[in-house]
Amino acid sequence: MISQADTSAYADLIVHSDEVRSALELGKPIVALESTIITHGMPFPRNVETARQVEADIRAEGAVPATIALMDGKIMVGLDDADLDRLARAEDVMKCSRADMTFALATGRYGATTVAATMMAAELAGLKVFATGGIGGVHKGAETSFDISADLDELGRTPVCVVCAGAKALLDIPKTLEVLETKGVPVIACGTDELPAFWSRDSGLKAPYRLDTAKEIADLLKMRTRFPGHGGVLVANPVPEGDEIPGAEMAGYIDTAIAKADAEGVRGKDVTPFVLGAILDLTDGRSLATNIALVRNNARLAARIAVKLV
Numbered sequence: 001m002i003s004q005a006d007t008s009a010y011a012d013l014i015v016h017s018d019e020v021r022s023a024l025e026l027g028k029p030i031v032a033l034e035s036t037i038i039t040h041g042m043p044f045p046r047n048v049e050t051a052r053q054v055e056a057d058i059r060a061e062g063a064v065p066a067t068i069a070l071m072d073g074k075i076m077v078g079l080d081d082a083d084l085d086r087l088a089r090a091e092d093v094m095k096c097s098r099a100d101m102t103f104a105l106a107t108g109r110y111g112a113t114t115v116a117a118t119m120m121a122a123e124l125a126g127l128k129v130f131a132t133g134g135i136g137g138v139h140k141g142a143e144t145s146f147d148i149s150a151d152l153d154e155l156g157r158t159p160v161c162v163v164c165a166g167a168k169a170l171l172d173i174p175k176t177l178e179v180l181e182t183k184g185v186p187v188i189a190c191g192t193d194e195l196p197a198f199w200s201r202d203s204g205l206k207a208p209y210r211l212d213t214a215k216e217i218a219d220l221l222k223m224r225t226r227f228p229g230h231g232g233v234l235v236a237n238p239v240p241e242g243d244e245i246p247g248a249e250m251a252g253y254i255d256t257a258i259a260k261a262d263a264e265g266v267r268g269k270d271v272t273p274f275v276l277g278a279i280l281d282l283t284d285g286r287s288l289a290t291n292i293a294l295v296r297n298n299a300r301l302a303a304r305i306a307v308k309l310v
C-alpha cells in the first residue's frame with residue numbers, strides 16, 4: 001500500500017481537483033473513474049452528461065469522485081467542469097493504457113486513461129477503489145492476434161479494487177477468467193453466482209467467488225492488503241435487471257460488429273472503441289442506455305465499498 005509519504009514523490013506530476021485534495025486531507029472515501037469511457041466509449045454529449053451523472057451518484061453515496069485523465073503533462077486526479085469540458089471537446093485524445101501513459105505525459109498530449117492507466121494513476125494518488133463499465137480482456141481469436149488487454153496485467157500487479165459490470169461478451173470470457181486466475185486476481189461477483197457479461201446479467205459462466213454486500217467486499221480488500229505485493233481485485237456487478245440486453249440477443253450484434261472490424265482491418269487499441277460504436281448503431285442506441293445504467297450502478301457500489309474501507 002502506498003502511504004501519504006510515498007505519494008508526495010509524485011506531487012509535481014499530479015494535479016488534484018480542489019474536491020479531491022480536500023477529501024485526501026480529510027481521509028474521506030474517494031472513487032477513481034476512468035476517462036477512456038468518456039472520449040472513446042460514448043458519443044458527445046452523452047459522454048459528458050454521463051460523466052457528471054456518475055460523479056453525482058458517487059457523491060450521493062457519501063464519497064468523492066476522482067475522474068482521471070492526462071492533460072498538459074500532468075496526471076489529473078479529479079476533473080472540474082472546465083477540465084472535463086476541455087477533455088471531451090479536445091481532438092486527437094490518446095487512448096492511454098500502461099504503454100501509452102509516459103508518451104502522453106512526456107509530450108503533453110491529452111490522454112484518456114483506460115482501466116490499466118487509471119489503476120496506475122490511482123495507486124500513485126493513494127486511491128483504493130475505482131469504478132468503470134467493463135474491463136478489457138482476452139479478445140476472441142487472441143490465439144492468433146495476441147490481443148490481450150493490458151488491463152489484466154495491471155489487475156495482477158496494482159493494488160486497486162476495480163468495480164465493473166463483468167467482461168464484455170465481445171471478449172473471450174473463459175480465457176479472460178483463466179488469465180485473471182493466473183495473475184492471482186480475485187474475481188468477485190456481487191449479489192450473483194454468475195459472472196456478469198456487461199450488457200447482460202449472465203455470461204453462462206459461474207463467477208469464481210460471490211459476495212453480497214459492500215461491507216463484505218471491503219473486508220476482503222482489507223485482508224488482501226496484508227499480503228506483500230498483492231495486486232488488484234475485480235468486482236463484477238451485474239447490470240440492473242430492467243436495463244439489460246439479453247446475451248442471446250447481444251451475441252448477434254457482437255458477431256456482426258467483430259466481422260465489420262475484421263473486414264475494415266481495425267487492429268490493436270482501436271478494436272474496442274470501433275466494436276462499441278458498431279454495436280451502438282446496431283442496437284439503435286439501446287446499448288448506450290444499458291452502458292450508462294451499468295456505469296452508474298458500478299459507481300454506486302464502488303462508493304459504498306470506499307465508504308466501508310475508511
Ligand code: PSU
Nearest residue numbers: 036037041114115133134136149150269
Ligand atoms: N468498455 C467500455 N467502454 C470503454 C472501455 C471498455 O464499455 O471505453 C475501455 C476501458 O477503458 C478499458 C479499455 O480499459 O476499453 C480496454 O481497451 P484495450 O482492450 O485496448 O486494452
Ligand code: MN
Nearest residue numbers: 147148149268
Ligand atoms: Mn488490445
